[in-house]
């Protein structure tokens with residue numbers, strides 16, 4: 001992370017939204033994840049961003065990059081389907097459009113979107129220019145998680161630690177230092193029992209296959225040029241240890257093959273998830 005992200009909106013957030021958008025635009029239904037607002041939120045730049053990615057990467061790698069983004073978003077939102085949570089915190093929300101896709105959910109769930117101020121400001125302007133409505137349950141929480149903890153940021157925003165909460169934290173840990181990662185997990189662990197976090201992390205290179213490595217190597221310089229350098233890769237074992245040490249219980253830690261079986265098995269369009277990012281679901285245990 002450099003000063004650039006303090007003043008300009010996140011480029012990696014735009015790239016993730018482009019992936020969700022082109023999945024909707026070009027891939028045959030059924031969609032793994034359906035985001036009708038993604039490309040509109042990015043604006044007309046989406047075409048040059050997509051051209052940049054397709055120019056950098058072979059087709060099979062692009063397909064896995066798109067697969068990664070739609071699988072992780074789907075995985076997170078599958079956890080809200082049963083309506084157990086009264087708060088939903090999206091940490092490093094980027095251009096997530098849950099607020100506009102699921103106004104029904106906002107009737108019973110407060111949504112907190114945490115991100116760098118410049119990204120949030122830009123997103124608010126884009127949403128206003130698209131006439132996307134403001135909902136009173138949709139709260140923006142400006143924070144740099146390397147400067148303030150998630151707990152400090154949420155405390156300022158009216159978050160209630162006693163309420164069952166789902167946290168989603170997708171595509172962010174790679175851009176944070178280990179103290180910020182640990183502080184975020186400890187914030188979650190201090191919430192009401194039954195609260196959950198769905199997070200992704202980027203495994204060290206020895207756990208990444210050649211396609212995942214090509215993706216990581218090609219997008220690293222793009223992220224660095226945008227002031228969003230890779231900071232933290234973690235082995236799966238170290239990640240599991242960290243999550244547990246912070247006081248959480250792991251419910252799910254799917255491999256790439258597991259994700260393929262869940263979301264892509266019936267497809268023949270090359271869409272699958274790469275090995276360059278893993279997902280974990282963990283929960284706050286019941287107090288004894």
Ligand SMILES: C[S@@+](CC[C@H](N)C(=O)[O-])C[C@H]1O[C@@H](n2cnc3c(N)ncnc32)[C@H](O)[C@@H]1O
Pocket residue numbers: 001005010012013016017091092093094095096114115116119143144145146169170171172175176
């Ligand atoms: C790759 S994007 C992912 C966005 C979104 N979660 C998604 O899946 O589309 C990474 C996001 O993390 C945010 N981020 C990175 N470092 C951060 C920090 N130190 N504090 C707060 N947000 C941060 C960026 O601004 C960006 O929105």
